[in-house]
Amino acid sequence: MAPRTPPPPGRAVRLIFDLSLGRMLWSSRSLFTALLAAAPLVLALAGRVLSTGGVAFAGSSGPADGLTSFGVLIMLVYARFVVPVAAVVLGTSIMADEVEGRTLTYLFARPVPRWAVLAGKYLAYLVCTALLVLPTVTVLYFALVPLASVGATFGLLLADLLALALGIAVYGAVFALAGARLRRPVVFGFLFVFGWEQVALLLPGTVNRVTVAGYLEALIPHDPPGSSGLFGLGQLVGDKPGVPEAVLCLLVVHAVCLWLATLAVARREYVE
Amino acid sequence: MTKTRVLLAVGGGVLIAGLATGLYLSRFGSLALSAAANMPELRLIPADAVVVAYADVRALMDSAVRRQLTPPNQPRRTSRLQEETGLNPETDIDAVLMALAPAGSAGDGGLLVVRGAFDEVRIERSVRDRGAAVVEYKGRRLFERASPENGMAVTFASPGVLVFGDAARVRAAIDAAEGAPSVTGNQALMDLVADLPFGQAWAAGRLDALAASARVPADLTSRLPAMSWFAASGRVDQGVEGHLTVQAIDESAAADLRQVVQGFAALARLQVRQHEALASVLDSLQIGGQGSTVTVGLVVPPAAVAALGAALSSAGRLPLTPAR
Numbered sequence: 001m002a003p004r005t006p007p008p009p010g011r012a013v014r015l016i017f018d019l020s021l022g023r024m025l026w027s028s029r030s031l032f033t034a035l036l037a038a039a040p041l042v043l044a045l046a047g048r049v050l051s052t053g054g055v056a057f058a059g060s061s062g063p064a065d066g067l068t069s070f071g072v073l074i075m076l077v078y079a080r081f082v083v084p085v086a087a088v089v090l091g092t093s094i095m096a097d098e099v100e101g102r103t104l105t106y107l108f109a110r111p112v113p114r115w116a117v118l119a120g121k122y123l124a125y126l127v128c129t130a131l132l133v134l135p136t137v138t139v140l141y142f143a144l145v146p147l148a149s150v151g152a153t154f155g156l157l158l159a160d161l162l163a164l165a166l167g168i169a170v171y172g173a174v175f176a177l178a179g180a181r182l183r184r185p186v187v188f189g190f191l192f193v194f195g196w197e198q199v200a201l202l203l204p205g206t207v208n209r210v211t212v213a214g215y216l217e218a219l220i221p222h223d224p225p226g227s228s229g230l231f232g233l234g235q236l237v238g239d240k241p242g243v244p245e246a247v248l249c250l251l252v253v254h255a256v257c258l259w260l261a262t263l264a265v266a267r268r269e270y271v272e
Numbered sequence: 273m274t275k276t277r278v279l280l281a282v283g284g285g286v287l288i289a290g291l292a293t294g295l296y297l298s299r300f301g302s303l304a305l306s307a308a309a310n311m312p313e314l315r316l317i318p319a320d321a322v323v324v325a326y327a328d329v330r331a332l333m334d335s336a337v338r339r340q341l342t343p344p345n346q347p348r349r350t351s352r353l354q355e356e357t358g359l360n361p362e363t364d365i366d367a368v369l370m371a372l373a374p375a376g377s378a379g380d381g382g383l384l385v386v387r388g389a390f391d392e393v394r395i396e397r398s399v400r401d402r403g404a405a406v407v408e409y410k411g412r413r414l415f416e417r418a419s420p421e422n423g424m425a426v427t428f429a430s431p432g433v434l435v436f437g438d439a440a441r442v443r444a445a446i447d448a449a450e451g452a453p454s455v456t457g458n459q460a461l462m463d464l465v466a467d468l469p470f471g472q473a474w475a476a477g478r479l480d481a482l483a484a485s486a487r488v489p490a491d492l493t494s495r496l497p498a499m500s501w502f503a504a505s506g507r508v509d510q511g512v513e514g515h516l517t518v519q520a521i522d523e524s525a526a527a528d529l530r531q532v533v534q535g536f537a538a539l540a541r542l543q544v545r546q547h548e549a550l551a552s553v554l555d556s557l558q559i560g561g562q563g564s565t566v567t568v569g570l571v572v573p574p575a576a577v578a579a580l581g582a583a584l585s586s587a588g589r590l591p592l593t594p595a596r
Contacts, residue, residue: 021276131284139286141290147297149467150297151467154298157290158294
């Protein structure tokens, strides 16, 4: 019997992508992410119905205008909560699920390079998470911003979508690395998102530059929602990076994390 | 894989449809969607108008707010206007559109376009009785009354649409009705109108042009930060909701303006803190905006309207419930 010829790299990545996307999309993790992403939309619609115009926020007794409500939800809910949590839930599963499910051996037994396994599964993560998060942001925008104002403010939605897509990619790379190297990547992920990042964003000076959230917020073109509370404190003391710096740093973090994750997958002996 | 493809198609479809809609609206503007910008009466406003304001009188008259503020069983007095023209402003007028011309232009007075149910014969007779001359202008009967300072005129642009104001502006309105450029071609002003949130009353225009004319006291304009455009709208139903957007000439002027508004709001809070209803109105005040834009939002809740209505009906003063 002739030995099986390994597929070309592009074909190998596509094979793993096709295999992983369906499994990832129909997993309980994706259902959780979908509910998480849709929750702000449901709350905003309910708030709009109740206040007939906008969403009322703490500290204000009246409804905010639609664009302000949308900006607050993007800054506080999507960038700070939905995207990082979705990345923890789905990003850490890129390799860890295969290890826990003891199916990694079957993947590695195929005639595809190990890096292609990671690349295909990472692409599946990107498509899956973007599919669950970005459409809800688009619907949220049209639900809150009056149609007559869409023409003047559509650029903000595009910038938000690009920033959130970059956030999904970078957080995914960070947690793919965690999934490839650590035994309990989900614990690390939640500690990183709700521990380190939250504290670092409140510290003065340039400590926020050691977070993904700090750069992500620099890309979101909405004003921070007031200067009260911990969020306002972070805005006050933190040195916000510029947009070019933020994009460059996020791309560097993305590339480095993916490269390290590839190395980890290629070199690590996964014992089942 | 079929289920996955369906999910991909739905998610991707929502995203693409949203982006396509946004791109279409940003490419062709919001004008196509704006009821205000598509109002036919706007075609009677000359292109050089610097301020346009509108009120849906019918909706305002029928609103719960108006019912609450009007004392019940109040005897209706027939006004002199009604006696002479048969026009009852409370029942016969549907909408009013007002425009101001730039200072220094021919006939820099205002122009009113009123839509409603008019007894045209009676109105024309009343105008003639007051000394107006009947002039034929582009096939329309124009009733002009000349005066040393400013001539006034009135005409019917079409059945149920009365145009009244400075004679030169009324003639310009007829020109616009006959195909001359109207304010609908004034892209900057129409963008402001199209971006207004829905409301039964709105106004938009150039503040600098308004201030340049003698209509705003120089003493006031010299003390305010420099502003260029404004747009305001009000929605009246059970309560009242108002939005004002002002475009300052730069970010510094906008910051100054926000502080001025905040200062006035603080002063007003001190004045009304004994009155729960008015205090709740001031608490709803939202001052915001980005860059050189200043936005102010205000909500008068139904409770505040009810308190005001009760006050008006009882003693003609404001015995609002003091805060406990």
